[in-house]
Amino acid sequence: MKNMSYSWMVCLAFVTMLGLLAPGARQTGLAMGSVIVESTNVTFDDRAAMFGSQLGDDGLVGKLMVIGDIEADNIDGCRRLATRMDSSESWIMLVERGGCGFVEKVRNMQASGAAAVLVGDPWYDMPITMYASGDTSDVHIPSSFVARSSYTGLRSAARNAHTPIEIKLVRNEYYELPFLDVLFITILSPLLMMGFIYVLYRLRLRQNRLRDLAPQDLVKSLPINTFNHAKYREGEPAECAICLDDFEDGDELRVLPCKHQYHALCIDRWLTTRKKFCPICKKSVCPSSESTPLLPARLRAFV
Ligand SMILES: [Zn+2]
Ligand SMILES: [Zn+2]
Numbered sequence: 001m002k003n004m005s006y007s008w009m010v011c012l013a014f015v016t017m018l019g020l021l022a023p024g025a026r027q028t029g030l031a032m033g034s035v036i037v038e039s040t041n042v043t044f045d046d047r048a049a050m051f052g053s054q055l056g057d058d059g060l061v062g063k064l065m066v067i068g069d070i071e072a073d074n075i076d077g078c079r080r081l082a083t084r085m086d087s088s089e090s091w092i093m094l095v096e097r098g099g100c101g102f103v104e105k106v107r108n109m110q111a112s113g114a115a116a117v118l119v120g121d122p123w124y125d126m127p128i129t130m131y132a133s134g135d136t137s138d139v140h141i142p143s144s145f146v147a148r149s150s151y152t153g154l155r156s157a158a159r160n161a162h163t164p165i166e167i168k169l170v171r172n173e174y175y176e177l178p179f180l181d182v183l184f185i186t187i188l189s190p191l192l193m194m195g196f197i198y199v200l201y202r203l204r205l206r207q208n209r210l211r212d213l214a215p216q217d218l219v220k221s222l223p224i225n226t227f228n229h230a231k232y233r234e235g236e237p238a239e240c241a242i243c244l245d246d247f248e249d250g251d252e253l254r255v256l257p258c259k260h261q262y263h264a265l266c267i268d269r270w271l272t273t274r275k276k277f278c279p280i281c282k283k284s285v286c287p288s289s290e291s292t293p294l295l296p297a298r299l300r301a302f303v
Contacts, residue, residue, distance in 0.1 A: 033144060035118065037157050038166040044150035046118065048171060049130035051103055052139040059170035060142065062090035062115050066158045077105040077117070085113030092167055094118045094154060097145075103132035106143045116169055117143040120151025144169065214276035214285050219254075219268050222285065225261060227251040241280055242266035258283040 033055070035044045048054060068075030071082065077095030085091050093114040095105050102119055109117045119130060125148045146154065158165055227247040232238065239246045240253075240263045247253065253261040254268060260280045262270075270279060276286050 033169060033171045035144070035146065035150065035154065036168045036170065037154075038168055039161075040157070042153070042157065044146060044153050045127065046144035046146045046150060046169070047127045047129055049102065049106070049132075049143040049145065051130070051132045051136035051143075052106060053142050055142050055169055055171040059168050060090070060092070060116050061166060061168045062092035063164035064094060064154065064158050064167045065091050065114075065164060066094045066155055067109075068096060068155075069158070076100065077108050077119075080108045081112035084111070087113050090115040092116045092118060092169065094120055094146075094151075094158070096151075097121045097123075101132060102130040102143070102145075103136055103139060106139055106141065110139060110141050114141060116141055118146050118151075118154070118169075119143065120146045120154070121148050122151065123148060125149050142169070212275055213273065214271040216272055218286065219271045222257075223255045224264060225253045225255050227253050237261070240266050242270055256283070256285055 033046045033048055035046050036042070037044075038061070065085070067077050067081070074081070075096045076099035077093070078100040091114050093109045093112070093116075095109065095117065097119055105119060106114075106117045121128075127147045128145055130143065130145050154167075227249060229249050237247075237260070241260075242262050243266050245263070247263075252264040254264040255261045256267070256278050258278050258281050260278050261267075262279075267279075271285060276284050278285065
């Protein structure tokens with residue numbers, strides 16, 4: 001009963017926590033977007049950062065500048081450009097992932113005159129949402145992450161042109177995770193895990209409990225003695241130490257290996273549902289190999 005109420009308390013706390021988190025989860029969509037090359041209309045996917053400003057409904061048009069092409073040793077944008085760009089033009093700077101934190105790259109490019117920053121992944125084709133801990137209120141330009149295919153596509157488009165190409169960043173609708181996915185991730189999956197842990201816990205309890213009991217067939221194999229008052233000898237117990245009733249002629253008594261005897265019904269129930277020990281002398285009715293050894297097996301071999 002105590003275990004049950006504890007489990008229910010844990011479940012209740014968990015469900016309450018989900019209730020608190022759920023509204024936040026609904027608002028946290030993934031800001032998917034596109035990078036459009038104006039001259040060709042070739043479109044690449046990007047994903048907005050969690051910091052900096054967000055694009056307005058009209059998006060942002062600017063000239064693409066691949067930082068690695070103008071400063072080969074600063075391809076990752078981990079330091080400011082040697083010369084700040086002319087701020088009369090809107091520059092969208094493309095830097096490579098790695099070397100330093102996302103926000104650091106965006107800060108460096110912001111200080112170098114960027115109107116927006118794209119961070120490209122040279123290794124993986126998996127979009128991620130750029131996140132930064134700490135205060136990022138100084139970042140006031142938008143930035144996005146582009147996975148490998150978009151990154152290489154944008155770089156080739158820039159290299160194939162003689163002058164900086166014009167691109168447009170647009171933000172698509174906030175993409176909400178499908179309802180069933182959210183339900184599974186936030187509720188069902190933790191609940192399944194908790195259910196699994198609870199089943200394991202109950203199995204362990206049951207296992208421990210069975211270890212304390214004597215097996216039915218072993219108990220049934222212990223000898224039975226029919227009580228006969230005429231054969232009673234002075235000093236022998238005349239009552240059952242479990243139910244405290246006097247033995248009567250014809251009572252079936254179970255004789256334990258320690259020679260203590262009880263009503264068969266009383267001791268059978270005791271051994272199979274309470275403890276595998278004799279209630280008087282505490283000696284186990286199970287053979288020593290079935291009781292919990294005091295010494296490990298490798299040491300018992302030497303005893
Ligand atoms: Zn009894
Ligand atoms: Zn005994």
